[in-house]
């Protein structure tokens with residue numbers, strides 16, 4: 044079974060370092076001339092898949108925007124996941140799950156077991172019940188070639204108070220998360236399957252990401268004020284592991300598929316330049 048890290052490495056090599064989110068905000072549905080209901084949600088998601096599914100390395104549906112329509116919305120999420128897989132992009136479900144270990148095992152079964160209707164390539168997870176509580180997710184991901192991206196230093200301003208608090212051993216909470224994920228990726232080639240979420244908005248915080256050996260998902264670009272040029276300040280020598288993530292910045296260009304593709308190409312060019320220094 045090929046690992047998620049290896050599959051991600053290949054996707055980024057072939058398609059470029061870019062993740063685009065599917066975030067059907069009510070305002071975006073209106074901007075696209077769509078109704079704020081399941082029909083609008085379905086049209087929105089299909090349009091993004093049609094425009095980007097065959098060219099972007101990773102697509103990240105934001106589960107919240109599907110869940111708000113109940114079971115029908117979750118049904119559309121399931122079909123969006125299938126369409127993305129058929130189109131060839133990796134699917135990272137942004138669902139930020141976390142709980143006691145026995146419940147995490149059920150979340151793992153929901154998203155990382157190939158027999159589940161919501162099976163995806165990778166999920167986002169919250170470490171605030173302890174990184175160890177996520178072990179069932181890490182185990183199922185490893186067994187089936189999946190990935191898990193754990194929140195470390197999030198893009199929102201409120202995150203710092205918790206994530207940068209200093210623990211008894213002098214490390215920040217975020218650094219303890221970073222170090223535990225680094226352990227999981229030890230020796231993995233070409234890239235570990237366990238990633239971290241580090242916002243593109245946070246500036247230079249002095250955290251040590253050098254040992255992660257896994258993907259660093261960088262949301263916060265565009266609408267939240269982060270810039271491709273600023274990635275160097277946030278990630279320093281870890282830039283080659285960064286997977287930049289945009290949602291509204293690209294989605295604002297829709298519903299025209301050519302315009303969505305052009306927006307994705309523009310941000311990808313910015314990111315390539317920022318990540319390679321070219």
Ligand SMILES: O=c1ccn([C@@H]2O[C@H](COP(=O)(O)O)[C@@H](O)[C@H]2O)c(=O)[nH]1
Pocket residue numbers: 064066105137196197198199240241242262263264265266267288289290291292
């Ligand atoms: O630290 C984080 C973690 C996750 N997100 C999610 O990414 C997208 C960002 O959307 P934009 O429109 O590009 O701002 C969204 O789904 C967030 O829930 C994040 O922003 N920051």
